[in-house]
Amino acid sequence: MTENSVNRKIIATTSNKRKHEQEDKTVNTLSKQAKREQSISKGNVVNKVKTNLKIEAKDEDGSDSTKQEEDDDVNGFDEDQGENDNTFKWWENPEDLDGEVKWETLEHNGVMFPPDYEPLPSNIKLYYDGKPVNLPIEAEEVAGFFGALLESDHAKNPTFQKNFFEDFKTVLKECGGCPDADIVSFDKCDFSKIFQYYDDKREQKKALPSHEKKKMKEEKEKTEEPYKFCLLNGRKEQVGNFRIEPPGLFRGRGAHPKTGKLKRRVNPEDITLNLGKEAKIPDAPPGRKWGEIKHDNTVTWLAMWKENIMGSVKYVRFSQNSSFKGMSDFKKFEKARELKKHIDAIRKDYRSKLKSSLMIDRQIATATYLIDVFALRAGGEKKDDEADTVGCCSLRFEHVFLKPGNTVIFDFLGKDSIRFYQEVHVDPQVFKNLKIFKKEPKRPGDDLFDRLDPSILNKYFQGFMNGLTAKVFRTYNASKTMQDQLDKIPNEGTINEKVVAFNAANREVAILCNHQRTVPKAHQAGVEKINEKIEEMLWQKIKLKRIMLQMDKTVKKKHKEFFEEIEDLTKEKEMEIVERWCKKEIDRIENKFAKDSVKLGYEEKSMSKVDFKEKLMKLKEDHDKKLSKAKELTKQYKSEALKQKYEEKSTYTIEKLKVQVEKLEERIKNTNLQLKDKEENSQVSLGTSKMNYIDPRLTVMFAKKFNVPIEKLFTRTLREKFAWAIESADENWRF
DNA sequence: GAAAAGACTTAGGAGTTCGACA
């Protein structure tokens, strides 16, 4: 029996017992808040389907089953799937995972189209050569796409500008040209009025009162509801991207040659729907029709269209928490676990082949080493109209530098044009091989692995294990690294400390997989701000201790260590902190006043003049009061710092002050932890590995074993995506 | 057998919401 089937059997035989135990376990792992979320989300699903998914399913005898469906919902939904629980627990019967046919019946309401273009007000125009011009509406829309992005990095990219302008001119030509000017030069176009218009709109939306925002959100949800769910084999499932992508400018990453090109509007005629043969075909928007209707039950998409930039196909699929995605994840991680049994043999084989007399074998062995040790991607061939990025098989001469001492520097752009830069020590034979692969007549621009492509490599892998491909190595090594890191964590400390330790393990995996993010623009400023905050908290703490001594000098003798740090804060440093604190406080008050004034300005039209005047007066009064209070405090703190004598409030007691000091100490500790996390995570993105590479059962195991609520480790979305793991792994589970 | 098409996963950034803190 394979480990895989053992695992399945364990899941199946324990599932009933687990049903009864689940509630107790849930108490341990889910907080009240998370449970509330769960029940709300389940309730919503039932309600939404009851009221909105008005799909008329026909039974085999042709009768209308909609009523029965509704009755089922009312009665608690799908009783065969567990009492009061509408979740389809496919993981309790994971045998039916494979097979050509993916579903028996599939019903859905089609897709949701973006709103039609809303023309600009008549006073907002593109300026050409200094003069406002009237554009045909189709061209105005395209100019608007660019105008809205004017302040972004994209709009400053010459390729983006060039591609946009070419497509803009094409659209102009298609609709008869501009009546006021012959638009031929990008440099003569001034989009600033258009930018200002969209920017104001954004600001106005942001400044809307919260009840307005809530109302808008509710309306949006109402229109989306019919598309959010579908019926798969009679069961409700959530649809993922049911909103058709709106038109806009293509935002290719890195140096993409097509970045900035016009992404055209997708029409119903462009869309192919995939439904069950018996399912009702949803109505196309009035006066329109669908491109094609398919009944292909060997695939899992609900709709597709061809996009005009790269000519590739876009699909509407099931959401991440659907049974399809869950099963697929489960299979992926089981495949990676299967690799455990073969990895020793594979490593032995490729190590021996590193010295093979056949060039192809040497290249296969060396590439496998890089994929296994440095978690490189396979690296398929790219076309000229794509960004120049590489993976293992497509590495070129210039991406690999060899240094004495078997040291190799890899420097290339990987997926999404993310730089992979690593200086590493490699196996001496790998070093020799790389030297051979770079030997003359090869020169920059030439492939390092000139005999290889991913399909050759994957064929080699499949000789060891069915279904083994290059990407399985990444999943295997990521999850294996996580397991090893988690094994090192001692089961002690606070929940926060355990979470920090978990994140550190997660970070190791993210670094292995080279999951980066651009350092946020405000990162350095943020770090400085936190450091200032820590200084201010230390100042407050020392002040409190000094007050304690003012009140009772004898306490110092009893708690010598406790008071040691009060000497650390010099008069000069204290003055510096006080001045900074006071300046920030005054800035804060002034900023708030400015913001509130703008907000009131937006509301002016909706109130009487008297009301407006009254509100403005009140705002000014509040502001003046706060400002004078802040100025008084400034005076007080400065005088305290100068005299090194602090105001004692009548409510102070030694005990109360001690409690305040302890609270500050706790906050300083937490802020220091936060700073450490911020620094270490500034360039590393933990989410991608957590979502795609780390077997979620490892996280569940950690949560249960270390008594950390699962919602500290998985967001709501991840808890839904990995429901199967939360229910099937216990504290002893191992990858 | 190579290239193209098709179907799926993986990925970072933009936009939105949440929660800590003053």
Added chain:
DNA sequence: TGTCGAACTCCTAAGTCTTTTC
């Protein structure tokens, strides 16, 4: 209670791998 930054979700580009076509 309001503000601001962090956390989270959404969006869609960019990969991998399989299947189909020529």
